Amino acid sequence: MLLNGRQLSSQALPEDNDKSLRPQKISEYVGQREIIENLHVFMEAARKRGEPLDHILLSGPPGLGKTTLAQLVAAEMGVEIKITSGPSIARPIDILVLLHALKPGQVLFIDEIHRLSRLVEEVLYPVMEDLSFDSIISKGNAKGGVRHKVSPFTLVGATTRSGAISSPLRSRFGILFQLDFYSHEELAHIIERTAGLLNIDIDGGGSLEIARRSRGTPRIANRLIKRVRDFAQVKGAKSIDQKLAAYALERMSIDECGLDLIDRRILDLLVNMYKGKPVGLSTLAAAIGEEADNLEDVYEPYLLANGFIMKTARGRMAGPRAYEHLHVNPPAEFCED
Numbered sequence: 001m002l003l004n005g006r007q008l009s010s011q012a013l014p015e016d017n018d019k020s021l022r023p024q025k026i027s028e029y030v031g032q033r034e035i036i037e038n039l040h041v042f043m044e045a046a047r048k049r050g051e052p053l054d055h056i057l058l059s060g061p062p063g064l065g066k067t068t069l070a071q072l073v074a075a076e077m078g079v080e081i082k083i084t085s086g087p088s089i090a091r092p093i094d095i096l097v098l099l100h101a102l103k104p105g106q107v108l109f110i111d112e113i114h115r116l117s118r119l120v121e122e123v124l125y126p127v128m129e130d131l132s133f134d135s136i137i138s139k140g141n142a143k144g145g146v147r148h149k150v151s152p153f154t155l156v157g158a159t160t161r162s163g164a165i166s167s168p169l170r171s172r173f174g175i176l177f178q179l180d181f182y183s184h185e186e187l188a189h190i191i192e193r194t195a196g197l198l199n200i201d202i203d204g205g206g207s208l209e210i211a212r213r214s215r216g217t218p219r220i221a222n223r224l225i226k227r228v229r230d231f232a233q234v235k236g237a238k239s240i241d242q243k244l245a246a247y248a249l250e251r252m253s254i255d256e257c258g259l260d261l262i263d264r265r266i267l268d269l270l271v272n273m274y275k276g277k278p279v280g281l282s283t284l285a286a287a288i289g290e291e292a293d294n295l296e297d298v299y300e301p302y303l304l305a306n307g308f309i310m311k312t313a314r315g316r317m318a319g320p321r322a323y324e325h326l327h328v329n330p331p332a333e334f335c336e337d
Contacts, residue, residue: 021222026072030193031218032065032184035177039069042175043076052105053077055128055155055172056254057113059162059177061301063219066158067111069179073156074107081107086115092123099127104151113157114164121169127153160297168325181216181305184208194222195240200229205242213249215258215302227252257325258302262288266299267308267326270318276331278315 023029029036046053053073059067059290067083074081080103089095094218102108110116116124126133131150157173170176182190188204190210195202202225210228214221231248232240246256253261269287270279285292288300300316303309307321323330 006315021197022068024075024190026076028074028193029065029069030190031182032069032177032179034180035069035179038177039073043073047077052079052152053107053154054174056157056175056177057165057170057173058158058177058179059157060160061181061217062160062297063217064181065218066179068111070107070109070156070158073154074109077105077107077154079103079105079107080155081109083109085112086110086112089116089120091117092119095120095123096133099133099147099150099153102151102153105153106151106254107154107156109156109158111158112160113169114159114161116169118166121166123156125168125172155206181302182218183216184211185214187211187214187218187221189222190218191225194225198226198229200225200232200240201238202240202245203242206240206245209242209245210249212256213254213258217306224249224254257306257321259325261310262290263299263303263308264326266303267318267322270309270316271322271326271328276318278312278317284316 002258017259026036043053043088056070058069058075060066070083071081082098084098089098098108106179107110127150131152133148134152155173157165162178185208188207191207191210191214192202192204194200195207206228211221214224225258228240228248230243231237231251232244233245237244255264259267265288266284269284270276273287281292281296285295288295300309300311304311307319309319309322310319320330
């Protein structure tokens, strides 16, 4: 199964680009309560000082709302947002062009900021601190160093690999937030909001059933409600209830814990083939026919957070919930008090 054909992939797919489903005001944002409360304080303080908001680093697995949060920050501050990504900024001149075009107070959002090259990072350091950068002119009468000023702005960086951010770059962010997976109740609220926007009739049991199988990720929840709607339409159901939602998701091989065929294949390999012993990342990725980076970024975060697998110095191991899920007796160390 290809990653991009996987309904439970938390990576963005073309069908996820429905801007009408994104909250338009920060008061509509569901979840991440502590982050939202702190953001309110920081934004209000910046407005009272008449200054741009300090630079923000958003970390967390894909699909949790980092891009949405950056857009809401810009909207709340009453400024425009310019969106780009780390891989698209290949040369220092690319980031300089972006910085020169910024208007006072504007938000520059860089997704996958951990993938910036070291040369581009070094251009950002003085800009983030002093709103300036130096260039060297080697021809003509004006030979020598020239200092360029940049309008005050807010850099919002997003990363799925906080450990890959270099220390010099991380230290220049004044606000650091780690986004967590959403609770079932929060996801059910998001699903009901999405259903209302898409004119889908769903009851509380149906929304909670989809939420339970959405891996704590709003992007996946919004994708699954559309697929369950397809089953409802074909079956001629007027409303999505718990029974219909469970039926549709089982047909899609998504079980009650939000695991699909690939997830269960990973657990089966760790528990049955490798007998609970540590397995290297590249070995495990090869066994399921997936890239190691995809395994680490897309599959592992949810499995790790929920005790299905464990990451050790020697490799990946099956966690207690993996044995429980596969109905296999765990090793003795998991049974000890």
